[in-house]
Amino acid sequence: MQRDVGSLPLAPALRARLVAAGFQTAQEVLETGPCGLSKDSLLSPEFWLQCTTALGSFENLIVSSRNIEIGISKEEALEALQVVRQECHSDATRTAGAPGTSRKCTALELLEQEQAQGFIITFCSALDNVLGGGVQLTKITEICGAPGVGKTQLCMQLAVDVQIPECFGGLAGEAVFIDTEGSFMVDRVVDIAAACVQHCQLIAEAHQEEDHLKALETFSLESILSHIYYFRCRDYTELLAEVYLLPDFLSEHSKVRLVVIDGIAFPFRHDFEDLSLRTRLLNGLAQQLIIIANDHKAAVVLTNQMTTRIGQSQSTLVPALGESWGHAATVRLIFHWDNNQRLATLYKSPSQKESTIPYHITPHGFRDVQPPAVTQNPEGTEMNPRKRLRREEEK
Amino acid sequence: MALLRAGLCPGLTAEMVPLLRASGLRTVVDFVSSDLEEVAQKCSLSYKALVAVRRVLLAQFSAFPANGADLYEELKSSTAILSTGIASLDKLLDSGLYTGEVTELMGVPGSGKTQVCLSIAASVSLCLKQHVLFLDSTGGFTASRLYQMLQAQPEDEEEQLEALQRVQVVRVFDVYEMLRALQELRDSLSQQVLSSTGPLKVVLIDSVSAVIYPLLGGKQSEGLALMMQLARELKMLAREFSLAVVVTNQVTRDSSAGPLKPALGRSWSFVPSTRVLLESKETTWEKANMQRIASLAKSPRQPTGLQVELDIGNSDVQELSPATPTQGL
Numbered sequence: 141m142q143r144d145v146g147s148l149p150l151a152p153a154l155r156a157r158l159v160a161a162g163f164q165t166a167q168e169v170l171e172t173g174p175c176g177l178s179k180d181s182l183l184s185p186e187f188w189l190q191c192t193t194a195l196g197s198f199e200n201l202i203v204s205s206r207n208i209e210i211g212i213s214k215e216e217a218l219e220a221l222q223v224v225r226q227e228c229h230s231d232a233t234r235t236a237g238a239p240g241t242s243r244k245c246t247a248l249e250l251l252e253q254e255q256a257q258g259f260i261i262t263f264c265s266a267l268d269n270v271l272g273g274g275v276q277l278t279k280i281t282e283i284c285g286a287p288g289v290g291k292t293q294l295c296m297q298l299a300v301d302v303q304i305p306e307c308f309g310g311l312a313g314e315a316v317f318i319d320t321e322g323s324f325m326v327d328r329v330v331d332i333a334a335a336c337v338q339h340c341q342l343i344a345e346a347h348q349e350e351d352h353l354k355a356l357e358t359f360s361l362e363s364i365l366s367h368i369y370y371f372r373c374r375d376y377t378e379l380l381a382e383v384y385l386l387p388d389f390l391s392e393h394s395k396v397r398l399v400v401i402d403g404i405a406f407p408f409r410h411d412f413e414d415l416s417l418r419t420r421l422l423n424g425l426a427q428q429l430i431i432i433a434n435d436h437k438a439a440v441v442l443t444n445q446m447t448t449r450i451g452q453s454q455s456t457l458v459p460a461l462g463e464s465w466g467h468a469a470t471v472r473l474i475f476h477w478d479n480n481q482r483l484a485t486l487y488k489s490p491s492q493k494e495s496t497i498p499y500h501i502t503p504h505g506f507r508d509v510q511p512p513a514v515t516q517n518p519e520g521t522e523m524n525p526r527k528r529l530r531r532e533e534e535k
Numbered sequence: 536m537a538l539l540r541a542g543l544c545p546g547l548t549a550e551m552v553p554l555l556r557a558s559g560l561r562t563v564v565d566f567v568s569s570d571l572e573e574v575a576q577k578c579s580l581s582y583k584a585l586v587a588v589r590r591v592l593l594a595q596f597s598a599f600p601a602n603g604a605d606l607y608e609e610l611k612s613s614t615a616i617l618s619t620g621i622a623s624l625d626k627l628l629d630s631g632l633y634t635g636e637v638t639e640l641m642g643v644p645g646s647g648k649t650q651v652c653l654s655i656a657a658s659v660s661l662c663l664k665q666h667v668l669f670l671d672s673t674g675g676f677t678a679s680r681l682y683q684m685l686q687a688q689p690e691d692e693e694e695q696l697e698a699l700q701r702v703q704v705v706r707v708f709d710v711y712e713m714l715r716a717l718q719e720l721r722d723s724l725s726q727q728v729l730s731s732t733g734p735l736k737v738v739l740i741d742s743v744s745a746v747i748y749p750l751l752g753g754k755q756s757e758g759l760a761l762m763m764q765l766a767r768e769l770k771m772l773a774r775e776f777s778l779a780v781v782v783t784n785q786v787t788r789d790s791s792a793g794p795l796k797p798a799l800g801r802s803w804s805f806v807p808s809t810r811v812l813l814e815s816k817e818t819t820w821e822k823a824n825m826q827r828i829a830s831l832a833k834s835p836r837q838p839t840g841l842q843v844e845l846d847i848g849n850s851d852v853q854e855l856s857p858a859t860p861t862q863g864l
Contacts, residue, residue, distance in 0.1 A: 143715075143718050144718075144764065144768075146760065146761075146764045147711070147714040147715075147718070147761075147764050147768075148711075149711045152756055152757040152760075155757075163538065164537060164538075168538060244703065244704070244705045244706075244716075245703070245704060246699065246700050246701075246702060246703055246704065247656075247669075247678050247681055247682075247699040247700070247702035247703075247704055248678075248696060248699040248700045250676070250678035250704055251678035251679060251681075251682055251699060253678075254677070254678050254679050255679070278674065279674050280674065416752045416753065417752075417753060419748070419752075420748065420749055420750075420751070420752055420753060423745070423748040423749040424749035426745070427672075427708050427709065427745065427746070427749060430673065430674045430708055431708045431709075433674065434674060434706060434708070463643065463644075463785070463786065463787050463788055463795075464748065464785055464787055464798065466643065466644030466645070467644050467673065467742070467744070467745060467785050468745075469644075470673065470674050470675050472644065472645065487645055488644050488645035490649050490650070490653075490675045490676070490677045490680055491677040491679055491680035491683075493825065494645075494825065
């Protein structure tokens with residue numbers, strides 16, 4: 141109740157006028173009432189009674205018969221009082237320890253929640269190990285990389301993997317794919333999904349369990365494709381609008397466990413004159429995404445581009461969108477090339493160590509690098525592991 | 536700047552308040568700084584009554600001056616120094632975190648700010664058995680990592696689980712929610728509700744710049760005001776309830792090749808009394824490693840520019856072991 145007026149979520153002009161009129165705490169605003177705040181001087185007692193009953197009763201409601209002129213209309217005054225009352229009411233329920241408090245808990249409870257939460261596997265066991273089991277829910281994961289290194293491939297793989305039924309170790313969720321670059325190819329998703337279904341069928345045949353076979357009936361190519369919700373955003377306004385409307389969409393589709401934004405850098409990099417506006421918008425976007433990830437228990441995956449930073453003696457590739465964007469993602473993966481091998485580096489993570497692993501893009505999707513067989517090469521030259529794998533597949 | 540209200544002090548009656556308001560005196564400050572003879576004439580109130588009211592209001596609302604020696608005694612008895620759990624960081628901070636002050640950790644993404652915060656939470660909740668409040672605004676708090684750090688300590692599992700219960704985590708993703716959470720904390724501490732907060736000693740905020748950044752700059756005027764509101768809340772909490780407040784901040788560059796500087800600008804730089812910059816030993820992400828350098832950028836007690844090395848890769852954040860000679864370079 142002693143909440144400072146400056147800290148209430150009111151419109152700035154309204155707040156400035158309240159502070160200038162001398163109100164210090166929310167208590168004082170509530171005590172004065174709407175009629176005291178507004179400009180009109182002739183108000184009937186009946187109207188005042190209506191105001192007080194509409195806003196509910198508080199213990200210290202002092203009826204003030206004279207008015208303080210601070211120059212706001214009655215509607216603004218009523219609105220301000222609604223906000224103040226809402227804030228104070230939710231404060232009261234929170235301090236009373238009501239179970240509706242969604243975001244406050246002890247570390248022990250969080251540990252139990254985390255251990256019960258699943259991961260979204262990537263089908264590349266080395267990457268899963270580096271990430272601690274897979275892509276984590278309730279966190280933002282950012283994938284940065286040069287063009288052609290496999291970021292969109294991983295996103296499409298994750299959109300399929302999130303739908304794996306629970307008996308096979310997946311989350312049985314749905315996916316939202318927001319595309320800004322137009323790089324989502326449906327036929328590629330068909331290939332990846334077919335490989336995934338085949339993989340699960342092989343497991344079911346090996347284990348022959350009831351629930352595996354039942355789950356396989358619903359886990360088919362059509363169902364996978366129908367549970368990927370695709371949005372195409374052409375510029376940053378559409379992207380921002382989509383992200384701000386996403387909570388409503390997710391409340392309707394409560395099974396969504398993955399939100400992919402493929403190409404968050406693209407709409408913000410070209411055609412942007414005001415860089416400080418860009419930083420503000422990106423930070424606001426990051427906060428909105430973490431709220432979505434947290435409230436709906438979903439994983440948010442973003443892809444970013446790389447840019448060159450020219451130093452004094454050398455130039456390095458760094459993730460795009462600037463320094464402040466680096467703080468937005470909770471987990472950051474950087475994909476890069478080393479001669480002909482694709483490597484993934486875990487650059488930032490709150491719970492895993494930094495490390496680099498090789499990976500592979502096959503016709504079936506995102507996979508591990510197969511270790512080269514020991515016996516096969518009498519000449520002793522190093523063969524490209526990619527070539528080896530293709531030969532094995534052709535057998 | 537309290538409003539003049541009937542019943543604020545014994546002499547201020549309900550009839551006097553509207554008369555005073557009509558002559559333009561709305562707040563206590565207006566009243567005590569006005570010429571009482573004029574007011575008595577304009578409002579046709581008794582001069583003696585007005586003088587009596589002024590005396591009472593001054594006694595009620597003005598701050599008391601304190602003797603330097605008394606202040607020192609009070610500080611000695613109420614300030615505690617909390618170890619962060621990392622010996623080298625303690626050395627940097629002049630033996631640990633001081634209660635009553637705001638300490639800031641800043642660094643580029645991935646420099647280990649959240650790891651140091653988790654280490655502080657682990658050490659305070661396990662070794663010192665005090666409660667910790669963690670305000671998380673980036674989603675970076677991972678309970679399993681905190682548990683890993685606790686498991687590295689020699690205490691047994693029951694004590695570790697108890698320590699986990701002493702860490703309270705609040706997820707706030709918006710500046711208003713953060714202000715509300717701090718306000719709730721202040722209410723519960725002043726009412727001394729022991730069960731929920733316990734003997735709270737440390738408040739960790741990771742990070743404060745994530746909630747303020749979307750509001751600063753451009754044509755918005757409220758960003759700075761909210762930032763200062765937050766700063767005032769933190770300092771008041773630290774001072775009044777003898778808490779150690781630790782915040783994490785980002786770093787930015789002026790131009791793409793300029794030096795790194797802390798985010799949130801010059802106004803915020805006056806808020807923390809101690810600032811520690813965390814950076815990686817290697818400059819590029821291609822040669823990633825676990826070693827970090829912590830340097831002191833601002834301190835009321837130590838000379839700035841002190842540097843220590845930390846290792847954030849293991850089960851807990853440790854100081855770097857002395858370099859063993861490698862076998863072949």
